Structure formats: C-alpha cells, structure tokens
Amino acid sequence: MNTDERYRNAIRKIDALIVEATHVSTAAAGRSVPDPAWWACLLYTRLCVTGISLLSLVPGSRFAGRVVDHYDFSAIASLTCNVWECYFVFFYLGVDATEGDEWLTRLHVLQLHDCTSRLKMFTEFGSDGADPSGFQAQADELRDRITSRAYFGTLSERCRQHVLRGDNALLLSQDELLTRMKEDVGFFCGMYRFLSFHVHSLPVAFYRMADREQGRGVESDWEKDNIAMALEFGGHPIERATREMRGLFPDLPTILPTAPLEGST
Secondary structure (H helix, E strand, C coil): CCHHHHHHHHHHHHHHHHHHHHHHHHHHCCCCCCHHHHHHHHHHHHHHHHHHHHHHCCCCCCCCCCCCCCECHHHHHHHHHHHHHHHHHHHHHHHCCCCHHHHHHHHHHHHHHHHHHHHHHHHHHCCCCCCHHHHHHHHHHHHHHHHCCCHHHHCCHHHHHHHHHCCCCCCCCHHHHHHHCCCCHHHHHHHHHHHHHHHCCCHHHCCCHHHHCCCCECCCHHHHHHHHHHHHHHHHHHHHHHHHHHHHCCCHHHCCCCCCCCCCC
C-alpha cells in the first residue's frame, strides 16, 4: 500500500468509527443508569467530540476546511494523545471491573486531584475572584471520604500520602491500565513518546524540516504517512470504547449507523 492509499484508508476508517460512535452515544443518552455507566457516557461523548476535532484537522477529510489543505502532523499528534487520555479515564471509571468501595475511592481520588489542581491554578493566577477557603473545605471533605473507604487502607503508605496530597488523578499507572486493557505496553509507549515529541515541540518535531518537508504545513509523504499512523493509532481507542459501550448497554448492539453525522457532506 503506497502513502496515498494508506492516508485515504486511514481517513475512511476513523470516519466510519466516529459515525458509529456518535450514533451509539446518542442512543445511550438520557438514561437512568448506575454511576460507572453514567461516567462512561459522559466520557464517551467527549471522546466523540475530540475524534471529530481530530478529523477536522486532516486534509481530505469531509470535516476539514476547504480554503487550503494544511498538513500539520504535530497538531494531529496532540489531539491523538487527547483521544487516548480520554479513553484511559473512560476505561478507568466506566469499564474496568471494580467493587463499589474501590470504585468510589477511584472517583473521590480523581475529584480531590481536580480540587487541589484548581486551587493551585487560581493561586497562580492571583485571581481575586476565587475563594481558596471553598476549595480547601471541599478538599478536606474529599479526604474524609477517601480515608473512610476500606479500599484506601489496602494501598501502600506512600500511595496514601500521595493521594491525600492530591498528587494522583488515578490510582493506576498508564502501564497498569494498558495491562488491564490487554494492550501492547511497549508499542503504546513508543507511539505515545513519538507523538509527545511533536506535542511538546522537542527536536524530533523540527530537525530535518527542510530535508523531509516536515512541519511546514505542505503536503508531503512524510506528513501523510505520519498523519495516517496517528489516525490508525487514535481510532483504536474509539473502536474499543464503542465496543465497551455496547457491552454496558445490552440493547445497543442492535443500533447501527444509518446516516452521516448531522451537518456533514
């Protein structure tokens, strides 16, 4: 398969995955469901939105602008990482099988990290409109909830200290999540590292720009090959999440995409 064929195939595949995901998300909306499934729906919607945003950056996609074809793999790398980050939380809160006590511990740890991070952000802004005492009170309440959980007592002393400081958003590392997902940890880490070079504008993102017509916004085999690779990599969590949503909602396997996304051409 040559570069152009791979590029077109990658666009078609992720487009089809997003269409299916959007129909599943719409069908799952508005239901009264247990907490894990509720969080799964919320994060799945975000996954769909980010997927469409990703495709809108890809020249040749039906979601891309028509004024000019702008090839920017680094921008696509950023949203591809975002798709995976969203999927990790989707899996962690909505799919990974845990007992009620552990699940609540996971939720409260995530909420504590969010609370302490917001407090730090407003403090750094020097915002006069933010009331630190409100964040602090909420953080103290969340710490009380966390320490009351039996599962929290099973964690190591070091882990408990990090959790109560609000250092950790999740109780599982990325590698631990990938292992539970039965994904190839080494392959994922290599791909994610390559994408991160471009997200953070490290030398890999700008060395040899002239040699390879890389990072200049113009069409080239280098840009198209790497964009295709990112779409293939980013489509995988969307495909996984759709399969898992169908597992969470038994009637969803009968729901298939019957029309293009609203507003598409």
